[in-house]
Amino acid sequence: MQGRTNPYFCYMKTTDFPKKMMGKAICLAKKGAANEDGGPFGAVITKGEQIIAATYNNVNGDQDCTQHAELRAIQMACKKLGTTNLEGCVLYTSCEPCMMCLGAAHWANFDYIYYAASAEDAKEFGFVYSNMYYNSSTEDRHEEFKMIQLCRNEALKVWSQK
């Protein structure tokens, strides 16, 4: 029964590391959705098998429109590692990053970005990015930022159940 009290229980059965980390990001999105001040987006940054940062969107809690899960995680990871370059790190995010977070990822210099829900999914649920973002080529964007989709259905459930 101990496992059932673990908020990451449902996702922890896999031994696949990227899926485990994405499970954690999605659980953080759930936590953000359940928190009055939070938002339904979660992000995790790893280096090797170590989790460097894990957080959710806290725009309302922090009264700061930049506090998306990914940007917040990048700020935490830079502080923790004492560096402005997160080369060697991987970002897991419950939703494809918006233009601000992708721009931050450019400077962070991640090895890869795993995302669950797509930018198009986000739009359908009312999270509307900039026109400049939607006018960009999805294929080029995914190639430039080395983006891989994972666990989309699990991420969409967080928004559907909200």
Added chain:
Amino acid sequence: MQGRTNPYFCYMKTTDFPKKMMGKAICLAKKGAANEDGGPFGAVITKGEQIIAATYNNVNGDQDCTQHAELRAIQMACKKLGTTNLEGCVLYTSCEPCMMCLGAAHWANFDYIYYAASAEDAKEFGFVYSNMYYNSSTEDRHEEFKMIQLCRNEALKVWSQK
């Protein structure tokens, strides 16, 4: 002689408010360039005739790759005004915002953005944005974010004299 000790002296002679504010942003870029931990980029956010935030790039000082002048100013302005929506505010920046800062401006919801040096100027001086940024239409970008260029030559001097 008092004026000469004012770091904004050279730009203060104009009574034109946007030029005065851009002069302040460019002086902050100079200050950032002169500071070992800073970067040669400055930003000012105003609401009416009041300055809400004024700062320079402090990526190295803060050990945080997100601490560009504009994003930092947005974070400061949100905190100061206690809001996540900066509608009614104007951003003045010594250089056309990178993708991260423009993405942050999307959420901040500025009335206008005044910029001095262009993204192309930045590239020439070695500040290289993402391909996604360069692949965007300059005209569409300027229209979406209501961007107006001002004092380009003065801003370029900061980088040339560095």
